[in-house]
Amino acid sequence: MKIGILGTGGMAAALGGAWVAAGHDVLVGGRSPLRARRTAELAAAGAGSLADAARHGDAVLLAVPAAAAPRLVTELADDLAGRTVVDCTNPLVPTDDGLLLDVGETGSIAWRLATAAPGAYVVKAFNLCHVSSWTLRPPTFENVPLAVPFCADHPTAVAATRTLIDSIGCTPAPCGGLVRAAYLEATAALAIGMWWAGLQPRNAFPSPAEAPQSWAASPRS
C-alpha cells in the first residue's frame, strides 16, 4: 500500500519504519525538509513536503500535535479527498485534575478532522499505545499480538486500516464508527493518566471469564 505520513516526529519514525519493514511504500512529509529527510532515513522511507505525503498515500497517517491537526487537515483537504486519513492524535491537556481532553463541542478531534476534510475517510487508530510499542517487530506482549482498536465509517477506510494493522503483526479491533472515536480519545486520557500515576491500566481490564462465578451472579440489567 502507498502510505503518506504527515509529521516527522516519534510516531512518524516508529510507524513509518514498521510499515516499510512490512513492504509498504512510505513517504514521510514535514514542514521542514531536513527533518523530513532525517525521519525518512530512520524509517528507510521516502521524504517530501506535507502536501507530497498527502498526495502519496492511499492511507495517510496524521502524526502531528492534535492542536495543529484541524488547521493542517483543512489546508490539505483537497489533497486528502478520497484517501483514508488515520488520526493517531491525542488532544490531551495536563491540568491539576489530571489529563483532560480538549475537543471543544465536537466530541472528538477525529470528528473535527472529518468535518475539516469532508472528502477524506477519517479513521481513529494507533492512539492508545506509547510510541515505543510500534518499534517492536512485531508488537507482541506476553506472546499475544497487540490489538489495535479503531473507529471508521467508510468501507475503504476499514479495509485500509485492517491492512495497516495486520501487516505489522497486530490484530485489528474494529470498535464502531467514527462517532465512537471520542471513546478511544477518552481511553487514551485515562490510560496515560494512569501510567503517569504509576498504575498499570491493563490490570484494570481482566476478562469476565477469569472470574466466572461473579459473572454468573451479576445482575444483567
Ligand SMILES: NC(=O)c1ccc[n+]([C@@H]2O[C@H](COP(=O)([O-])OP(=O)(O)OC[C@H]3O[C@@H](n4cnc5c(N)ncnc54)[C@H](OP(=O)(O)O)[C@@H]3O)[C@@H](O)[C@H]2O)c1
Ligand atoms: N508519542 C507517543 O507515544 C504517542 C502515542 C500515541 C499517539 N501520539 C500522538 O501522535 C501525534 C504525534 O506524536 P509524536 O510523539 O510523533 O510527536 P512529535 O515527536 O512531537 O512530532 C510532532 C510532529 O508534528 C509536527 N508539527 C507540529 N506542529 C505542526 C504544524 N502546525 N503543522 C505541521 N506539522 C506540525 C512537528 O514538526 P516540526 O518538527 O516541524 O515541529 C513534528 O514533525 C500526537 O498527536 C500525539 O498525541 C503520540
